[in-house]
Amino acid sequence: MKRILVTGSTGTLGRTVVALLQSRGAEVNTLSRRPGRASHQGDLVTGAGLDAALDGVGTVVHCASDTRAQGKTDVPGTRHLLDAAARAGHPHVIFVSIVGVDRIPYPYYRVKLEVEGMVEAYGGTILRATQFHDFVLSGARLAARLPFVPAPDVPVQPVSTDDVADRIVELVDAPPAPGRVADLGGPEVLHAPDVFRSYLQAVGSRRRVVPVRLPGAVFRAFRQGHHLTPAGASSGERWSSFLDTLSGTPAGR
Template sequence: MKRILVTGITGTLGRQVAGMLRSFGAEVRGLSRRPGQDFQGDLADGSGLGAALSGVDTVVHCASDTRRLGRGDLQGLRNLLAAAGRAGRPHVVFVSIVGVDVIPYPYYRVKLAAEGLVEGYGGTILRATQFHEFVLGGARIAARLPVVFAPDVPVQPISTRDVATRIAELADGPPAGRVPDLGGPEILRAPDLFRDYLQATGRDRRLVPVRLPGATFGAFRRGAHLAPSHRSGGERWADFLHARTSG
């Protein structure tokens, strides 16, 4: 039975990863800055990492400061990898995003730099497309206005459970570098997904597809964030939305 440390265990993906790893028979440790998890530690300054990593076979790094576009993520990862090196170099699995190498979005640049750190350490990197929850969050924010504006781009949403399953498989194996990307089972249009949300929640709103200028939006419009050759066979958007909005 492997002993696995999960950073960001209280987050959307971290919770799913921890549950999936336990179902695989792993002994899972949680790391958090706040009390309540197995180990309290801070990636920002490295405090508590030594104790959390002691005797660990694998680290699944899910922690990220998405609200601040990854500010502090790189230093936190450097601290984690340094502590891992002192703890016997456990296998490190890092979760990234499809398209970080070609889309000039600030958060994606942070993710790409983080990939380089994990590659230098000798870990495993998995890129995935956008989570269902991310798309749903965007739709909820847009629906606060009388007119709903939706980015006119393709989307390949994926279930966090499907991503967690793949991560658990990788965590159980040896370091593999960057593995094939993982995408959702279908490629849809963001305006259609937002419209699905409006219908599912009974909102009668006008929806306007938006085409924004700039290199970042252009890359999304061209589908640089998609993985059409690596579609999962998992949960589809309609099923996810129904589960989240029914009742």
């Protein structure tokens, strides 16, 4: 296995990917803007440090995304990464995207779709996944801060970051597969209000969950299940098993 660069290596998925690759004996370069947090200091937004981070790299796993700013820097950051990759001998690039970015008119999803196009034009591989357990958990925790708990009246298919990391490592080990590979989803499709209720029960809260149906094209697309991939359901960790690790965690924390 050639040296691998993981962008977003300090994020939820990136940390898991790095740990799994290293456990299998891979040489992994990690990238962070902040000194001391990764093997290489660099900035996707400016392109600084990317040439050094890509030196000797055979595969790039691109997990970085500016989620707090709705992907504001994702397009220029990916452009700098792909330009640097081309200078470094054109290593295989694997980009992690989201199921439904081409069918849900959400601004962040439009950014992800644009990045997919850039990676495809480069000749890289695109893996779409459904929402991570951690993402669904953060939504439940945020809602649980209120006296009643609003939950979007939509289906969800939460997937474990461990399962996504396993699939990424399979793609790293396999010959490059340009374009989009099969989508990956969690093992079950659930109703978001039920998911929130199960979280509250797990942390010992008796707060009331109120299903919320919002107007507009974005939530209509979510209600129609365009962010789901039943055919790509994994056999991995279920939401209930993920919740078992949270017992005793206060609601809203």
